Amino acid sequence: MSTSTLAHLRAANIPWLQHITVLASTFYFFAFSEVRTFLILYGLTAFLFDTEALLAALQDPTEPPLIPHPYLPFLGHVIGMFWYGASYFARVNAKTQYPIFTLQTLTARTIAVIDPVLAAPIQRASKNLSFYGMILEVTKRLVDFDEQSMEIIRFNLDGEHGSSEGLMNESQEMIASELSPGRGLNQLSTTQLDKFSELLSDLVRGTSTLEISLMDFVKRIFTIANAYTIYGPQNPFAMHPELVHKFWDYESGMIAVMANVFPFITARKPWLARKAINEALQEFVEKGYYRTASTMIQKRVQINLKHGLTTKMAGRAELILLFGVIGNAVPTTFWFLANVFGRPALLQKIRIETSQAISSTRSRDGKVKEKIINVTDLKTKCPLLVSTYRETLRTIANLASVRLVTNTHSVSAPGHPPYLLKKGSMIQIASGVIHGSESVWGADANSFNPTRFISSTTSSEQFSSETGASISAERTATALPKNVPSAAYRAFGGGSVICPGRHFAQSEILGFVALCVQMLDIEDVKGGTFDVPERDDQRIPLSVMKPVKEPQVVVKRRKGEEDVIWRLEL
Ligand code: HEM
Known part of the structure; x- marks a missing residue:
């Protein structure tokens, strides 16, 4: 020795x-x-x-320090993560203050990354730190893939047969290209925005009122609109409307189904819901309904079938994308609406600001007939709206970015010694801790500041004086406060697997919230402003955080807007 x-x-x-x-x-x-x-x-x-x-x-002194559990070795951290949910890393960090540390459990070594300066090189090192190595087991359980499909899906994940060979590489490349800014994405967003205005106008007509939970309000419209836009007129929810409820039944119980302890008994409701959705998705592929879907879905189903997935499994593969499309957008929109309608002063300011993005047409008698909100204008001329959206995401995006160390890797970053990440360890970039860190965001890190992302150089005047709309849109969307490293804003993950749907999400969510702000009053069911709900830190959803309680609200058209036709355009 x-x-x-x-x-x-x-x-x-x-x-x-x-x-x-x-x-x-x-x-x-x-x-x-x-x-x-x-x-x-x-x-x-x-x-x-x-x-x-x-x-x-x-352990090797260059490895991230291992934090022994003070009372219950090997099990203590597992119980802690289970008990405290997403806030467990924050609790450990509060005691240790290490920028990166290791937690040992019976079966795994988890490396938690707390400092965004270290997160940046980690998410770049996709060759040795694999996203799919980590996430595929979750996907398998999420949609109930069989082993044969998993073998097809796992092929060439490390790129040993070239960077584009294999189902996953081909599919990921195609999705990234279909969802990146350009004509295809504009077409998707336009369909989606049209559908929003149609559904919202139908749901809240004339002087009628609607009593509903704020979350259900968003779920109803987003599930139908997204399914139509992405999956076409013959999407599973259009063919079987009862599946809208079932989708959310599964979403709320999916962790229990994925735990896989006799789920047909222990998690019967979500398990049955998933079965029904999977059957409809199989029908979607087998009956060729996907041929009327967006180009992205047509190509995706073709890629899956070409690589050998059965029609049954190609159907199931769509369940994971449905989660990508709706699973985050719905709770994000819920929180965005809650943050705006729960703060009357902010609502007032956003109403004034977004009115710049409205044009209207009048009927012969001079009355306003139609009002159109331009979503590109929202992105470029409405920094408070965009900043509130980003601040909303900062406060609710808690999902850790996970990576599996497939080859021992040394990571270095300015101000830190090199850290050795040993093969087989599981990395979790602790987005929730980073989003709430005072050393990153300042003393008000844990309060909601809707103007946080309006930098001194980005104001509505400056946007309107920009020459190219796309340049200003990019500037609005990326205005991080001074000295905050870009890897600290983690709502959409980062590195090569950064969420490809972020541009689509931004257009749909800004458009929908602006439409609600201009068209509707949303108040507590007992009258007056509702309270902004608290975040449920005990639950670990596979998406953004959920509220402890969903506000029950009354939705009605604003005075004077009862007969106006509202539309959204890009
Ligand atoms: C506010 C809404 C959204 C949020 C917060 C969000 C967040 C995320 C996050 C955190 C990841 C994982 C990235 C990582 O771990 O590094 C991800 C992946 C993904 N998201 Fe989103 N997302 C949203 C909306 C959307 C939408 C609307 C779509 C599709 C239209 C979409 C499609 C995807 C896909 C396909 C992936 C997997 C990427 C891959 O496998 O490489 N997302 N998203």
Whole structure:
């Protein structure tokens, strides 16, 4: 044993003196026949309680420090993550203040990344730190893929047969291209915005009122509009309207289904819901309904079938994308509406600001007949709206970015020593901790500041004086406060797997919220402004955070807007 190992062992948080004293006194207190049993019991207990500290002492000094659980080794951190949900990393970080640390559980080593400066090189190192290596097991359980499909999906994930070979590479490249700014994306967004205005006008007509939970209000419109836009007129929800509810039944119980402990008994409602949706998705592929869907879905189904997925499994593959499309957009829009309508002063300012993006047509008698909101104008001329959207996401986007270390990798960043990330470890970039860090965002990191993303150089005047709309749109969307590193804003993940739907999401969510702000009053069911709900930090959703309680609201058209036809355009 080298002298440095001995020094580490001596410095380890292990009560060596107590162990030596106990061992030495054993022979004094116990009869010879009892010594063996005692030593075995003592040894086992000491092993259980000290092994994490021993691992911490013996690990390579350049590895992220291992934090032994103070009371319950190997199980303590698992229970902590289960009990405290998304806030567990924040609790450990509050005690340790390490920029990166390791938690050991029975089956895995989890490396939590707390400093965004380290997050940047980690999300860039996609060759050795694999997103799919981590996420595919989740996907398998999420949609119930069979093993044969998983083999097809796993092919060439590390790129050993070239960067575009294999189902995943081909599909990911195609989706990124279909959803990146350009004509195809504009077409998708236009269909979506038209559908929003049609559905909202139908749901809240003339002087009628609608009593509903704010979340259900968003779910109703977004599920139908997104399914229509992305999956076409013969989408599963249009063919089987009862599936809209079932989709959200599955969403709320999917963690229990994925735990996979006799889910048909322990999580029956979401399990049955998934079964019904999967059957409809299979029909969507088998009956060729996908041929009337967006180009992205047509290409995606063709890629999946070409690589050998059965029609049944190609249908199931769509369930994961449905989550990508709707699963985050709905709760994000819910929070955005809650943050605006729950703060009358902010609502007032946003009403004034977004009115710049409206044009109107009049009937012969001079009355306003139609009002059109231009979503490009929202992005370029309405910094408060865009900033409120980004601040909303900062406060609710808690989902860690996960990576599996497929080859031992050393990561270095300015101001940090190099850290060794050993093969087999699971990395979690702790988005929630980073989003709430005072050292990153300033003293008000934990409060809601709707103007946070309006920088001193980005004002509505400046936007209107920009020459190219696309340049100003990009500037609005990327105005991080001074000195905040870009990897600190993690709502859409980062690196090569950054959410490809972020541009689509921004247009649909800004458009929908502006439409609501201009067209509707949304108040507490008991009258007046509703309270902005609290975040439910105990639940770990596979999307943005959920509220503890969903406000029950009354939705009606604003005075004077009862007969106006509202439309959204890009
Ligand atoms: C506010 C709404 C949204 C949020 C907060 C969001 C967030 C995310 C996040 C955090 C990831 C994982 C990235 C990582 O771990 O590094 C992701 C992946 C993804 N998102 Fe989104 N997303 C949203 C909307 C959308 C929409 C509307 C679409 C599609 C139209 C979409 C499509 C996808 C896809 C396909 C992936 C997987 C990327 C891949 O496998 O490479 N997302 N999203």
